[in-house]
Amino acid sequence: MQVIDRRKALSIPPVWRLAFRPFFLAGSLFALLAIPLWVAVWTGLWPGFQPTGGWLSWHRHEMLFGFAMAIVAGFLLTAGQTWTGQPGISGNKLMALAAVWLLARLGWLFGLPLMLLIPLDLLFMLGVTGLMARMLWVVRQKRNYPIIAVLTLMIGADVLVLCGLARNDDSLQRQGVLAGLWLVAALMAIIGGRVIPFFTQRGLGHTEAVKPWLWLDVALLVGTGLIAVLYAAGPALQQNALLGGLFLAIAAGHLLRLVRWYDAGIWRVPLLWSLHLAMLWLVVAAAGLALWNFGLLANSSSSLHALSVGSMSGLILAMIARVTLGHTGRPLQLPTGIVSAFVLFNLGAAARVFLASEWPVTGLWMAAICWTLAFALYAWRYAPMLVAARVDGHPG
Template structure:
């Protein structure tokens, strides 16, 4: 059966049955979209003083759930799907996938259900990432694809970052801030690795172009990323960190220049990915300013990485991967183009206003939060039917 454009779906018989656990991207992408909206709604209520979340300080809870709830769901869905393509080995589907998804969900509920022992919450939440790492490592090792081995390893580093947050929740150490920064930097590193693979490839395949990839830059991109982020963890306000972050920013800008073609501006599924990567480059530039002593750049750097890099890239990747793996033509629905604009506006407000006008911090956060909710709400509206129903071409997955 040929791939079906979104506009032509009503010309074909309606799909029968359900397939929410046919492949990893389905439950985790849908849950990420729903959770992104609910999490931001709860956060805005916290900001208004209308909600008390209990044990964790509100900002720690917000950062933890954005990273280990929302971002980790997208990462799990993407890697569980991609690893099957990489290795040709079936990964996880049906009841085992449903069980893994429920483990993620239990971790989210643990912070919201009052009265649960902190030890139990930590145990359940910390179990998810090692489980995903194990599921990925087995086929990767079996297929001898050692170039993909960093992804299970990075999931274990994320587990360590999560543990640092839980240590504070247990009252054993004051390590939540370190854990959240480490988690942010690990997710950024993963996006740099995957972005380097898929963004130029997707662009070339769609537009019949050939992205320029300089060997030196491709080697420097992950090295400069990890070096700058480790320096930021060890000495966030130092000239060494400023230098490393500036180098990383320059490397990522050069990488983007090599991938650039004016043709992608006519394809929303492409420009959203290029802009997402550009937010990461800007994050490093702002990190350099922050390390050099410009204090107002610190918050903006963090949110260039999170709202910008993570928010924009995850929305773009979920949109494209979901179309491809449900047998549809790779064309964004008009509502998704609006969602792509909304998420970039959210990042712009979250990054620019605190940097330029520190006195409007709360207002900028509220406006950005509403745009974030609109973007992921539109994703859920457009993609829920695709993610819950079988592929339109009748293939498994």
């Protein structure tokens, strides 16, 4: 059976052998095109057609449920195979899931009628959640059930956005997007808390990883989930000192974890400092939102972009750079130009968070250029790996 299964797996074109391959590739290509397009529209350089719901609705929804969830799907549906011992999605089923994702993205951009776009958009999220839930349920892997809970809530957040779109209610759309953003932060809290200490230990040659404090991990997950629920319900859109205290606690909890994980040796290893910096951006985001809720910052936009750009997208870039190497059978040695991609990305995040509020056009274009170059470097160096067979000859 092992020989037959191996032959069957190797007969599948490499790009369809595991979910990380098409989704990391498609997600990175989408990212490097979508942000310069958005900034061009925002600065008046793109006076053409309108996507479904208008450009702001497109930008908010697609960078979260299009770009970020493509990477989440690729990561989880690949990692699930390792976690459970169950075969990951591949072949025709993976092609179908990727096609649904692509059609939904094209539908949003080119104004597909809502009666077609809404079920198409939800089908991708339902497919990812259902596939992941099945893998975990078969082996009763309760440790990872919280991931299914978060993905299920993400579907709810997407429904909220789509309801807002159907009702032409911008506030409802914003509630859903911000709830979804903090649900991704909850996934980052779960996954980051597991892999970053382990990667740090392996990358620096230590004998043991820093042991997690379960109470802290649970508190961060519950607190972040509560923020998502409050955004979905609406109160988090308004300044509130109690909510500011919750954001401050989230910032302190993540900072405490970073201090525990820290080792000066990470600065010699780009695959490590890129991960740690991404989580530091989460601290900046939560602290900024705490200050906004306390009335000490004029607006929340910069803090939200510290989360969406600096932390979420920074962790995405760092993780896909590492995961692609490991799952294509390569040593963990970054290709030429990827260290520059990490540097450019974080410079762009700083421009978006700290410059764009004072010099909007300059700050946004600096951020967009750095972002685009970073993901272009990833696509250039990693696309050949993603579409080719593993270098060690194994399936996957």
